[in-house]
Amino acid sequence: DAGVIQSPRHEVTEMGQEVTLRCKPISGHNSLFWYRQTMMRGLELLIYFNNNVPIDDSGMPEDRFSAKMPNASFSTLKIQPSEPRDSAVYFCASSRTSGRAVTGELFFGEGSRLTVL
Amino acid sequence: GENVEQHPSTLSVQEGDSAVIKCTYSDSASNYFPWYKQELGKRPQLIIDIRSNVGEKKDQRIAVTLNKTAKHFSLHITETQPEDSAVYFCAARGAGGTSYGKLTFGQGTILTVHP
Numbered sequence: 001d002a003g004v005i006q007s008p009r010h011e012v013t014e015m016g017q018e019v020t021l022r023c024k025p026i027s028g029h030n031s032l033f034w035y036r037q038t039m040m041r042g043l044e045l046l047i048y049f050n051n052n053v054p055i056d057d058s059g060m061p062e063d064r065f066s067a068k069m070p071n072a073s074f075s076t077l078k079i080q081p082s083e084p085r086d087s088a089v090y091f092c093a094s095s096r097t098s099g100r101a102v103t104g105e106l107f108f109g110e111g112s113r114l115t116v117l
Numbered sequence: 118g119e120n121v122e123q124h125p126s127t128l129s130v131q132e133g134d135s136a137v138i139k140c141t142y143s144d145s146a147s148n149y150f151p152w153y154k155q156e157l158g159k160r161p162q163l164i165i166d167i168r169s170n171v172g173e174k175k176d177q178r179i180a181v182t183l184n185k186t187a188k189h190f191s192l193h194i195t196e197t198q199p200e201d202s203a204v205y206f207c208a209a210r211g212a213g214g215t216s217y218g219k220l221t222f223g224q225g226t227i228l229t230v231h232p
Contacts (some may be wrong), residue, residue, distance in 0.1 A: 031218055043161070043206060043222040056219055058118070091160065097218050106151070106220055108160040 004109035006092050018080040021112045024073055025094030028094045033106065034067055034077050035091040043091075049075065050097055058101045089113050119144040121209050123223025132232050136197050138226045140207035141189040149210040150183060150190045151220070156203045164205075165192070197230045206226070 005024040013019055025032045033048040047057040049069045057067070064083070069075040074086045079086055089111045120143040130136050142150075151166035167174045167181045167190065174181050178197075183190040194201055207223040 033220070035222075042224045045219065045221065048219060050218060095218075105163050108162070110160055113194070 004092055004094050004107050004113050006109035008088075008112055009110060010113045010115075012117065013082055014117050015083055016081045017116075018078065019082045019086075019114060019116075020030050021077040021092075021111075021114070023075045023077070023092030023109060025075070025092070026107055027073070029096050029107075030072065030096035031095045031097045032069060032075050033093040033095075034075070035093065035108075035113070037089045037091060038087075044089075075084070079114075084116045087114055087116050118207055119147060119211050119219070119221040121207060121221050121223040123207050123226060125226060126224065127227045127229075129229045129231065130197050132197060132199060133172045134197055136192075136194045136201070136228055136230075138188075138192045138205055138207065139144060139189060139229075140191070140209075141187075142209040142219050142221075144190060144209065144211055145185075145189070147209040148212045150181070151210075152179075152181060152192050153206045153208065153222075154203045155206065155225075160223050173226050194228075199232050202228055202230045 005020045029048050034046040036044045036046055046059045046068045048055055052069045067077045091108050091111045093106045093108045095106045123140045148169040152164050153161035154164045155161040165179050165181050167183050178195050180193045191201050204225045205228050206225050208220045211219045
């Protein structure tokens, strides 16, 4: 298995531009998570999906951020308009969840390093 | 929601010494507690985990203990080696309501092992 695949690995953009980050979870995993990592705030959960349905988006900073999961093999995180304070590493992760049973290991992608000038 | 506190934020040890990192959590319904290691510029990777029906788990030089009553868990690394140098994150996974399946991370501990 190729693991969780994220793109782009690096993105440099100017303030005000739209940024779209992409993620392909591990095949067979039905939970997908978007995390943001900064030195100041550590690993923050932005949103997570279970069976393509957003379960908790309370970590999404503001309306400039949106996430979608149109099918089991693809998710996007969009920032519009971007601001310098959005600069961070954005990780996508996936795991297998089965009903109310304890879930399995969370696998992270390589991350997308975003720099907003 | 769940709140996970991790200490210390930095830890420096000599090669061969032991290292201990501690975490507390707030949601008594949390039932899964993984530890992740993140090397510089890389993704976090699972090194060991423990479920709420177990008090201790060991895997070679690393071990994790869980005290459900006190809501804290710890990572123990024995005979540390320079390649253990990394950032270590604890996490707790919720088991009820909107917290179900949600993994909340501690702030991380930067471990440095000096040769």
